[in-house]
Amino acid sequence: MSTLDQKINEHFQGLVVRKDLVKTVKGNAIVPSYVLEYLLGQYCATNDEATIQTGIETVKEILAKHYVHRNEAGLVRSNIKEKGRYKVIDKISAALNEKTDAYEAQFSNLGIKKVLVDSGTVKAHPKLLVSGVWCIADIEYVFSEDQNVSPWILSTLKPIQLSHFDYDAYVAARQQFSTDEWIDLLIQSIGFNPEMFGRRSKLTQLVRLIPFCERNYNLIELGPKGTGKSHVYSEFSPHGILVSGGEVTVPKLFVNNSSGKIGLVGYWDCVAFDEFAGKQKRVDKALVDIMKNYMANKSFSRGVETLGAEASMVFVGNTRHTVPYMLKHSDLFDELPDKFYDSAFLDRIHFYIPGWEVDIIRGEMFSDGYGFVVDYLAEILRSMRNYDYSDQYREYFTLSSDISTRDRDGINKTFSGLMKILFPQGGATRDEVEEVLRFAIEGRKRVKDQLQRIDTTYGEVRFSYQDQEGQEILVTTLEEEEYPGYYHQTVSTPDDEGVELEPTAGVKGGEPEELHAPEPALEEKHLTFQENQKGISFDGLFGAYLKGASKITVTDPYIRLFYQIRNFMEFLEAIVKNKAEEDEVAVHLVTVRDEFKGDLQDESFEKIQESARTVGIDFTWEFDDSGTIHARHIVTDHGWKISLDRGLDIFQHYEMNEAFAFANRLQQFRSSKAFEVTFIRQEQKA
Structure with missing residues (x-):
C-alpha cells in the first residue's frame, strides 16, 4: 500500500474500501456503485488481504444468490x-x-x-x-x-444506505491530512487515480460533488463524449437521481396538479439531466418557465399554492464542436435545445464545468487505492447541506463591486460547496482560500461571458477581487487565455448568416500568435501557462529560438522514465523542423541516471543517438550524479538561455499507446500542466 493508503486506513478504519474491488464483484449485475460498495463496506472495509479476499467471495455469493437479474x-x-x-x-x-x-x-x-x-x-x-x-x-x-x-x-x-455516521469524527480525522492528501483521498473515493490528474482537473472533478452538499445549486457541464459527466449522478449517491433530459415533464419534476403528488425535486438532493444537449430536442416551454422560477427562487407553483424544495439541478450534455469553433461561430451554450437556449434560464446557472478540459476516461485512470465507501461520503455530503461556508473568503478578499447579486450568489455557492468538501474543519490558508475563490469566479464568469454573446442587454462585468492591501486581481477563464481573438467577439445574428467573425489583430486562429508563428525579432520574455491549456507544442514554444543554433545543451534531471524520454525525443523533432536540411546540430543532454532502470535509460539514449544521426543531429549525453543538478534549462550557442520550471515535462498524461489518438500524434492537442518559461538573451562566447 502507498503511504496515503496506510494513512487512510489508520484514520478511517472500516469506512474505506479498495476501489478496484467494485469491478471485481460487479460481474454482470446492473447495479449502481453505491449498492456494491454498501456490501463491500460490510465485508471488505479493511486493509487485511485475507479478510478482503474472504469478503469478496461473500459479496459475490450474496449477489449471486440474492441480486435479481x-x-x-x-x-x-x-x-x-x-x-x-x-x-x-x-x-x-x-x-x-x-x-x-x-x-x-x-x-x-x-x-x-x-x-x-x-x-x-x-x-x-x-x-x-x-x-x-x-x-x-x-x-x-x-x-x-x-x-x-x-x-x-x-x-x-x-x-441500501448507511444507517448512521459520526460527522465530528469525520472532521477530526480530516485534520490529520494535508490538503493535497485530502484531495487525493476524495479523488480515489470517486474511483480515479489522482496521479493521472493535475490540481485543476482534480478540482473540476470535485465540483461535480457540490450539488450533493449545497442546496439549490445549479450546475452545467458540456463537453465531449466519454468524460464521465453523468457517472457521479447515477452511481455515486443514493440521494441523487439521473433522468434523461428528453423524458422530463412538469408533473414528474415538480408537481402533478391532478393528484397533488410532488415530483422529483421534493425527494432528491440532486436531480441531474442526462443527454441535456441537442438542438433538435423537443422541450415543453412551460417546463422551462417553471424551472427558471425554481432555479431562481427555490419554489414552484401548484395552482394557487407555492411550494419550496431544496434539490440541486445538474445539466450534462455532449458537444459536437471544438471550443475555438464554438467561440468563432456561436457560443459555449450552442448545443442546447432552443427552449433552454434562453438567457434568463442560463443566467440562473451557478457554475459551468468546462467539459472539454476533462479527459476521456481510460482504463489506467481508475484507482486501485483506498477511498471512502461512497455511501458514507454521500451521507457526509448530505449533512453538510445544513452549513454555509460562503463567507470564509471575506477575511482576506472582497469581490469587485461590479459583480451583480446573481453573479455573487453563484460564486458564493460554489465557494461554499468546495470549502465544505476540502476544508470541513476550517483553517484553510490564505492561498488555499484564494485558489478556491478564483476557481468559483471562473466558473460563473464562463456563464456570464457567454450570456453577453447571446444577449447584448447584458453589460460587461469585471470579474475580479481585491486583497487586504487593496490590490485588484482580475480573473479570466482558460479558454479566454487560449483564444482571445474569438472569446471577446459578439456572435453574428441570423441576419448576418454567412459572415464569419474575424479574429483580433495579432492573433492567429484565435490563439496567441507567439505559440504558433515565429516572431520577426526574438525578444526576452516570460510566459505563464495554466493547467489544462492546449495549443502548446515544443515547436511553437521554442522553435524560433532554436533556429540557427549549431550547439544546444539541455539540462533536465528528469529524463529517466519512458514518457520523459519520449518528451526529449519530441524536443529533438522540434530542432529538426527548424534547421536547414544541410546543417548539423550538436545536442548535449545533462540529466540524472535512473536508480532502478539505468540500463533501460542507456538503451533508449543509444537508440535516439543512432536515429538522430540520420537527420543531422549529433546527440550526446552525460549523467550528473553529484545531486546538485536542480535547474532545468536549454542553452544555445547563438545567445539564448530558456529557463524551464518543469523542464520538458509540460504535458499531462495522455493515451500514449493509442496510435489513432491525435493527442498521441500532435502535442497541441494535449492538455498541459501549469508551467512557466523564461527566455533570456546571453552574451555569446568568442
Missing part, C-alpha cells in the same frame, strides 16, 4: 414460492392504491406488482414513492384463492 426473475419467483420466504436485492417503488387505500410495491427486476407495504415503511422511506430505491427485502409467498389478493408479501425492507 431480469432474465432469471422466473427462477427467483419460483425460489420464493418453494421456500416460502427469500431475500432479494432489487429496486423497489411504491404507489398508493386509492381503491383499496393501501400502498403497493413494485419490484423492478423481479417483475412482481401489488405487493402490500405498510404505511410506516413508506413514511420512513418516502423515496419509494418516486422512482424507487435499491433495497434488500424479504419476500414471502402465500397463495390465496381470492384473485384480488396478491400472494406476494413484503416481510422486511431495508434501503
Whole structure:
C-alpha cells in the first residue's frame, strides 16, 4: 500500500474500501456503485488481504444468490414460492392504491406488482414513492384463492444506505491530512487515480460533488463524449437521481396538479439531466418557465399554492464542436435545445464545468487505492447541506463591486460547496482560500461571458477581487487565455448568416500568435501557462529560438522514465523542423541516471543517438550524479538561455499507446500542466 493508503486506513478504519474491488464483484449485475460498495463496506472495509479476499467471495455469493437479474426473475419467483420466504436485492417503488387505500410495491427486476407495504415503511422511506430505491427485502409467498389478493408479501425492507455516521469524527480525522492528501483521498473515493490528474482537473472533478452538499445549486457541464459527466449522478449517491433530459415533464419534476403528488425535486438532493444537449430536442416551454422560477427562487407553483424544495439541478450534455469553433461561430451554450437556449434560464446557472478540459476516461485512470465507501461520503455530503461556508473568503478578499447579486450568489455557492468538501474543519490558508475563490469566479464568469454573446442587454462585468492591501486581481477563464481573438467577439445574428467573425489583430486562429508563428525579432520574455491549456507544442514554444543554433545543451534531471524520454525525443523533432536540411546540430543532454532502470535509460539514449544521426543531429549525453543538478534549462550557442520550471515535462498524461489518438500524434492537442518559461538573451562566447 502507498503511504496515503496506510494513512487512510489508520484514520478511517472500516469506512474505506479498495476501489478496484467494485469491478471485481460487479460481474454482470446492473447495479449502481453505491449498492456494491454498501456490501463491500460490510465485508471488505479493511486493509487485511485475507479478510478482503474472504469478503469478496461473500459479496459475490450474496449477489449471486440474492441480486435479481431480469432474465432469471422466473427462477427467483419460483425460489420464493418453494421456500416460502427469500431475500432479494432489487429496486423497489411504491404507489398508493386509492381503491383499496393501501400502498403497493413494485419490484423492478423481479417483475412482481401489488405487493402490500405498510404505511410506516413508506413514511420512513418516502423515496419509494418516486422512482424507487435499491433495497434488500424479504419476500414471502402465500397463495390465496381470492384473485384480488396478491400472494406476494413484503416481510422486511431495508434501503441500501448507511444507517448512521459520526460527522465530528469525520472532521477530526480530516485534520490529520494535508490538503493535497485530502484531495487525493476524495479523488480515489470517486474511483480515479489522482496521479493521472493535475490540481485543476482534480478540482473540476470535485465540483461535480457540490450539488450533493449545497442546496439549490445549479450546475452545467458540456463537453465531449466519454468524460464521465453523468457517472457521479447515477452511481455515486443514493440521494441523487439521473433522468434523461428528453423524458422530463412538469408533473414528474415538480408537481402533478391532478393528484397533488410532488415530483422529483421534493425527494432528491440532486436531480441531474442526462443527454441535456441537442438542438433538435423537443422541450415543453412551460417546463422551462417553471424551472427558471425554481432555479431562481427555490419554489414552484401548484395552482394557487407555492411550494419550496431544496434539490440541486445538474445539466450534462455532449458537444459536437471544438471550443475555438464554438467561440468563432456561436457560443459555449450552442448545443442546447432552443427552449433552454434562453438567457434568463442560463443566467440562473451557478457554475459551468468546462467539459472539454476533462479527459476521456481510460482504463489506467481508475484507482486501485483506498477511498471512502461512497455511501458514507454521500451521507457526509448530505449533512453538510445544513452549513454555509460562503463567507470564509471575506477575511482576506472582497469581490469587485461590479459583480451583480446573481453573479455573487453563484460564486458564493460554489465557494461554499468546495470549502465544505476540502476544508470541513476550517483553517484553510490564505492561498488555499484564494485558489478556491478564483476557481468559483471562473466558473460563473464562463456563464456570464457567454450570456453577453447571446444577449447584448447584458453589460460587461469585471470579474475580479481585491486583497487586504487593496490590490485588484482580475480573473479570466482558460479558454479566454487560449483564444482571445474569438472569446471577446459578439456572435453574428441570423441576419448576418454567412459572415464569419474575424479574429483580433495579432492573433492567429484565435490563439496567441507567439505559440504558433515565429516572431520577426526574438525578444526576452516570460510566459505563464495554466493547467489544462492546449495549443502548446515544443515547436511553437521554442522553435524560433532554436533556429540557427549549431550547439544546444539541455539540462533536465528528469529524463529517466519512458514518457520523459519520449518528451526529449519530441524536443529533438522540434530542432529538426527548424534547421536547414544541410546543417548539423550538436545536442548535449545533462540529466540524472535512473536508480532502478539505468540500463533501460542507456538503451533508449543509444537508440535516439543512432536515429538522430540520420537527420543531422549529433546527440550526446552525460549523467550528473553529484545531486546538485536542480535547474532545468536549454542553452544555445547563438545567445539564448530558456529557463524551464518543469523542464520538458509540460504535458499531462495522455493515451500514449493509442496510435489513432491525435493527442498521441500532435502535442497541441494535449492538455498541459501549469508551467512557466523564461527566455533570456546571453552574451555569446568568442
